[in-house]
Amino acid sequence: xxxxxxxxxxxxxxxxxxxxxxxxxxxxxxxxxxxxxxxxxxxxxxxxxxxxxxxxxxxxxxxxxxxxxxxxxxxxxxxxxxxxxxxxxx
Numbered sequence: 001x002x003x004x005x006x007x008x009x010x011x012x013x014x015x016x017x018x019x020x021x022x023x024x025x026x027x028x029x030x031x032x033x034x035x036x037x038x039x040x041x042x043x044x045x046x047x048x049x050x051x052x053x054x055x056x057x058x059x060x061x062x063x064x065x066x067x068x069x070x071x072x073x074x075x076x077x078x079x080x081x082x083x084x085x086x087x088x089x090x
């Protein structure tokens with residue numbers, strides 16, 4: 001399912017226009033992004049938790065030349081499934 005299909009689904013289920021569903025989805029995504037950018041986490045009970053993890057700096061290798069390269073430390077998004085979602089999938 002892509003973003004357009006998700007907007008169509010939201011509009012149909014909530015009985016709202018596609019434009020309103022698109023704005024709602026964009027607001028949710030923006031809220032999650034903003035919170036993660038500040039280092040926080042977003043928990044949707046029964047669905048899961050979005051959080052920020054840290055990846056340490058490390059040494060990698062260029063696959064073409066085999067030379068060692070330095071990979072900088074980075075913040076990475078993480079998602080942990082909620083119990084209700086896990087149960088729904090199994």
